[in-house]
Amino acid sequence: GQNIDQPTEMTATEGAIVQINCTYQTSGFNGLFWYQQHAGEAPTFLSYNVLDGLEEKGRFSSFLSRSKGYSYLLLKELQMKDSASYLCAAMDSNYQLIWGAGTKLIIKP
């Protein structure tokens, strides 16, 4: 079956760094997406990885290892506004997104 696993909740301190892990099992693979979702709002796109390695975009970076079925989202210089849920989604061979349950990130001052 198809499955995405990510931690339910994480807590970090303002100004620090946090890494949110995601493991996936899909029928075929066409890339790994990370989305940010604030409470009561729709998800917004953060990153896309289809090749192994690290993609850096400002304070956010995303890593992919296809052989391990593993990705992580790295957030640096955490700000209070980064408090949100972070959704990992893998795209299968039918180009359908398989969604994780999301990781709620709590930032403390």
Place this chain on the structure above:
Amino acid sequence: GAVVSQHPSRVICKSGTSVKIECRSLDFQATTMFWYRQFPKQSLMLMATSNEGSKATYEQGVEKDKFLINHASLTLSTLTVTSAHPEDSSFYICSAATGTAPYEQYFGPGTRLTVT
């Protein structure tokens, strides 16, 4: 670019009535649109996938006669919740994809439906 609008943002309706939610891609043509439902503190649940000009593909457990989806143009899809009941109260989110790699989905702002 890649803006998706959704209307209404909030709706309250009485049990037994029908509600229509519109999803529009404002600055691109969306060959595929997706409808999701999200209950509090839960992840997105895909309800159906619709391609312009063809019938929607519903996920297992989603009643196609209750959740009517129309994707009449490359910029508009509608979801009609028929004979709504309180258990249909949820956050409904649409997304749109261009049909070209990487097939990223652009999300609308969502519609909060409350059925009384």
